[in-house]
Amino acid sequence: MQARSFAFNLVQKDVHAYARGAAQHGGMEKLTETEKLLQHAQDIARRTFVDPSEKAVLDIFDELRAERDRMAWATEGRESATVH
Numbered sequence: 435m436q437a438r439s440f441a442f443n444l445v446q447k448d449v450h451a452y453a454r455g456a457a458q459h460g461g462m463e464k465l466t467e468t469e470k471l472l473q474h475a476q477d478i479a480r481r482t483f484v485d486p487s488e489k490a491v492l493d494i495f496d497e498l499r500a501e502r503d504r505m506a507w508a509t510e511g512r513e514s515a516t517v518h
Contacts, residue, residue: 472495474498475495
């Protein structure tokens with residue numbers, strides 16, 4: 435868990451730096467998809483919880499990634515596929 439916390443802190447620091455830079459330079463388009471998802475997870479956690487824990491943010495982040503993967507799978511011509 436410590437390695438994940440370290441990685442989370444690094445990504446979180448980078449996201450904040452990118453967001454500050456993006457706000458100064460006209461947008462968030464320079465963020466990677468992962469950074470955008472993490473930022474979105476942080477935003478959701480802050481709206482939902484008074485003081486969200488790192489675990490809460492990471493749980494939301496994991497769900498956002500899973501949701502993104504499900505959407506990608508559904509739009510790849512598998513709308514009528516049967517899952518067994």
